[in-house]
Amino acid sequence: MMFYWIRIVTLITVAWLGVAFNIAAAPDGQALYVEHCSACHRMQGQGGIGLPLVNTKLADVSDDYLRKTIRIGRPGRVMPGFQRLSDAQVDAVVKFLRERSGTVESVFGDEPIAGDPVKGEVLYQEHCIRCHGADGSGEGKGTGVTLSRERSFLVMPASISNKGFLASAPDQMIRRVIEVGRKSSGMPASKGKLSDAEIDDLVSYVRSFEGYAHEDRSLEEDEKPTHVYESPYDFDTTVDNVKAALTGANFRIFPDRLLEQGLIDEFSVNTRQIGVRFCNFNVLYGMLKIEPRLGVVLPCRITILEREDGQVLLVVPNLRVVSRWFNNDELVGLWDRIEQTFIDIIDEVTL
Amino acid sequence: MSCRSLRLMSLACVLLLSPLSIADNMIMGRIPLRAEIVLEYVQSSIEEHGYTIAHLQLCDGGMTDFGYKSDLYRVVFFGKIDEVRWISRDYPELVSYLPLKIAVIAEKDETLLTVLNPEALVPFFADEAIQIQLGRWQSDLESIFSDVRRQTASHGTPRS
Numbered sequence: 001m002m003f004y005w006i007r008i009v010t011l012i013t014v015a016w017l018g019v020a021f022n023i024a025a026a027p028d029g030q031a032l033y034v035e036h037c038s039a040c041h042r043m044q045g046q047g048g049i050g051l052p053l054v055n056t057k058l059a060d061v062s063d064d065y066l067r068k069t070i071r072i073g074r075p076g077r078v079m080p081g082f083q084r085l086s087d088a089q090v091d092a093v094v095k096f097l098r099e100r101s102g103t104v105e106s107v108f109g110d111e112p113i114a115g116d117p118v119k120g121e122v123l124y125q126e127h128c129i130r131c132h133g134a135d136g137s138g139e140g141k142g143t144g145v146t147l148s149r150e151r152s153f154l155v156m157p158a159s160i161s162n163k164g165f166l167a168s169a170p171d172q173m174i175r176r177v178i179e180v181g182r183k184s185s186g187m188p189a190s191k192g193k194l195s196d197a198e199i200d201d202l203v204s205y206v207r208s209f210e211g212y213a214h215e216d217r218s219l220e221e222d223e224k225p226t227h228v229y230e231s232p233y234d235f236d237t238t239v240d241n242v243k244a245a246l247t248g249a250n251f252r253i254f255p256d257r258l259l260e261q262g263l264i265d266e267f268s269v270n271t272r273q274i275g276v277r278f279c280n281f282n283v284l285y286g287m288l289k290i291e292p293r294l295g296v297v298l299p300c301r302i303t304i305l306e307r308e309d310g311q312v313l314l315v316v317p318n319l320r321v322v323s324r325w326f327n328n329d330e331l332v333g334l335w336d337r338i339e340q341t342f343i344d345i346i347d348e349v350t351l
Numbered sequence: 352m353s354c355r356s357l358r359l360m361s362l363a364c365v366l367l368l369s370p371l372s373i374a375d376n377m378i379m380g381r382i383p384l385r386a387e388i389v390l391e392y393v394q395s396s397i398e399e400h401g402y403t404i405a406h407l408q409l410c411d412g413g414m415t416d417f418g419y420k421s422d423l424y425r426v427v428f429f430g431k432i433d434e435v436r437w438i439s440r441d442y443p444e445l446v447s448y449l450p451l452k453i454a455v456i457a458e459k460d461e462t463l464l465t466v467l468n469p470e471a472l473v474p475f476f477a478d479e480a481i482q483i484q485l486g487r488w489q490s491d492l493e494s495i496f497s498d499v500r501r502q503t504a505s506h507g508t509p510r511s
Contacts, residue, residue, distance in 0.1 A: 034381075034500070035380075038380075038381045039379035039380055039381040039463060039464075039465070040379070042381065042461070043381065043383055043461075048381070048458060048463075049463075073375075080375030080376075080377070081375070082375075224444060224475060225444070225445075225447075225448075225472055225475050226444045226445070226446075226447045228443060228444050257406075259435065259439060259446060259449065260432060260435055260436070261405060261406070262403070262404070262405030262406045262428070262450075263403050263405050263430050263431070263432045263435060263450065264403075264432045270436075270439075273439055273446075279413075281413070292456060293377065293379075293454060293456075293463075293465045295408075295410055295424060295426045295452070295454030295456070295465075296377070296426075296452060296453075296454050296465050296466050296467045297448070297452075297467055298408070298426060298452065299447075301447065303446045303447060305439060305443055305446065307443075308440075313443055315443055315444060315446050315447050316447065317447040317448075325375075325376035325377065325467065325471050326376070326377070327375065327376075
């Protein structure tokens with residue numbers, strides 16, 4: 001019993017020290033920006049995979065909007081929500097952005113705007129739909145301003161129906177953006193072209209996207225990160241069957257690579273664990289335009305393992321699970337379709 | 352103290368003392384140096400962390416051969432033989448994610464480093480042993496990124 005309590009006290013102490021360690025360290029906004037934001041927004045905020053954090057844009061938003069955007073992110077639009085940063089760390093990043101840009105926040109009231117969303121929809125279709133799309137998700141391909149990939153606009157228009165945006169931006173801020181536009185991304189100002197009442201109607205229509213039924217992209221509860229199949233054939237036959245099935249599905253097959261290859265000398269390597277790698281360059285190139293980071297998983301590999309008891313397993317990544325790690329709805333849609341191709345290949349191999 | 356308690360404490364240490372800076376399912380970093388140089392620092396730091404580099408995949412080369420344009424795009428595969436053998440024996444469902452890999456992507460004169468955060472896999476496993484291993488990999492990868500950031504900040508020569 002005593003040992004039990006010693007263990008509990010020790011664990012609580014370790015936990016307390018961990019929390020205290022993180023609280024005690026004064027957050028350095030610049031260091032946090034470099035660590036968490038610069039990968040996408042680049043060192044000076046020029047924009048990369050993420051949007052440019054230019055002065056004109058920062059001047060038009062409140063600190064609260066920035067804080068919520070950091071916390072919630074943009075679900076499905078690459079930017080993650082930084083849930084694990086402390087409030088002090090988020091504040092430090094916002095402070096750093098303000099100091100670097102020399103901007104002060106625009107403060108907006110919380111009072112909702114009571115326009116007419118029905119009239120707003122008509123105006124939206126006339127003035128906004130070309131860039132923001134019928135469902136407000138932002139028309140066109142690509143995000144950010146860098147990486148050699150296809151995009152329809154210099155900067156992909158904001159997804160104004162995104163839950164993260166709607167939770168971060170109060171009505172009064174949306175109103176101001178419509179009024180003054182966004183020079184940095186080519187959005188024109190509406191002040192002088194639309195009446196105050198019409199702008200209110202547009203704001204109410206944008207707010208109505210909160211009730212928009214987004215496609216359900218959730219996974220089944222028991223979905224695993226890989227599919228594991230038992231082959232009814234021996235190891236060599238299984239490898240041959242996999243290659244034949246991939247060739248039949250118009251994939252190019254690369255030279256075999258053993259799972260342990262390169263990690264140990266060639267005489268000690270296990271030759272009964274092999275990765276059959278395959279590719280369709282056209283599809284791959286298309287995928288890289290949608291998600292340049294997919295090199296971190298390189299999903300087109302079927303691993304074939306012979307176990308000590310002679311059982312042969314085929315292991316394939318579950319693209320439905322993997323795609324969701326990228327927080328990129330375009331990739332999710334594509335890989336949900338490709339996943340079926342993988343399943344069909346394995347079915348053919350294990351029949 | 353039992354092995355189980357030690358494992359629990361190790362897990363607590365890994366989870367609580369690691370920086371509260373893990374961004375979702377990807378660990379990413381931008382280095383203001385050309386990718387060819389950063390690649391050397393990355394490989395050097397991986398080896399300093401006790402891993403063996405299995406191979407370097409030239410993704411851009413393959414695409415260029417087939418007429419597709421790409422900036423420098425390399426994937427460094429690395430691992431520890433004991434870990435790979437243990438995983439393939441006890442957790443074969445994880446072999447799709449081994450060896451570990453870091454993507455090195457050129458963006459003009461800068462370099463984007465990106466890697467799957469092994470912690471993304473934690474929710475799929477109730478087993479303590481594999482959770483601790485995934486936490487260790489996450490910690491090592493964070494450390495490798497920090498090393499590369501620190502070493503490239505001085506723009507020095509990679510240690511051999």
